[in-house]
Amino acid sequence: MEGFKKRQITFLIQLVLVTVVLFGIHAYLLYYFATETEFFFPVWHIYLFHIVITGAFYSVINYKFSKGKKDIFNLFMILTFLKMILAVLFLLPLLLSDFENKQPDVFNFFIPYFMYLFFEVYALTKFLNKA
Numbered sequence: 001m002e003g004f005k006k007r008q009i010t011f012l013i014q015l016v017l018v019t020v021v022l023f024g025i026h027a028y029l030l031y032y033f034a035t036e037t038e039f040f041f042p043v044w045h046i047y048l049f050h051i052v053i054t055g056a057f058y059s060v061i062n063y064k065f066s067k068g069k070k071d072i073f074n075l076f077m078i079l080t081f082l083k084m085i086l087a088v089l090f091l092l093p094l095l096l097s098d099f100e101n102k103q104p105d106v107f108n109f110f111i112p113y114f115m116y117l118f119f120e121v122y123a124l125t126k127f128l129n130k131a
Contacts, residue, residue, distance in 0.1 A: 004066035007127050011058055015051060018119050022112055023047050030108075040094045040105045049090055050116045053083055058120060062127075076124065080117070087113060 026043055057079045061072050069075075087109070094105050 004062055007062050007066075008059060011062070011123055012055060014123065015055055015058075015119070018116075019047055019051050022115055026108075026112065034104065037101070037104050039108060040097065040099050040102070041108065043108065046109050046112060049086075050112055053086060054116045054120050057083065058123065061124060065128075072124075072128075083117075 023043070026047075030037075030043065060079065061075055064075055065072055091106065091109060094102055099105075
């Protein structure tokens with residue numbers, strides 16, 4: 001269980017740092033280049049969704065790994081599929097709304113989505129290579 005706690009704390013610190021950096025860059029770009037654009041979702045909602053989902057999914061995989069399950073590829077694929085479903089559910093109010101310009105909101109969501117997915121895959125690969 002000690003390995004679980006160490007990996008979990010390290011990942012959560014890295015996740016918060018990545019979130020602060022990505023959010024800062026994203027907010028900066030929107031402030032200077034999209035002042036005229038009206039968005040359906042506030043940027044912090046998007047980042048809150050990503051940090052919660054990424055943290056929860058990593059925790060599940062880390063827990064299963066610490067309990068002795070070494071083959072976690074199937075679990076990762078199931079969780080990734082679930083993450084896609086949750087992303088669609090998150091965007092559903094926008095997609096069903098009469099909001100005029102939906103494309104900027106979709107980009108605002110999916111660019112961080114893929115950044116977090118890359119970070120999650122990197123972190124999992126890193127700790128699995130050490131195991």
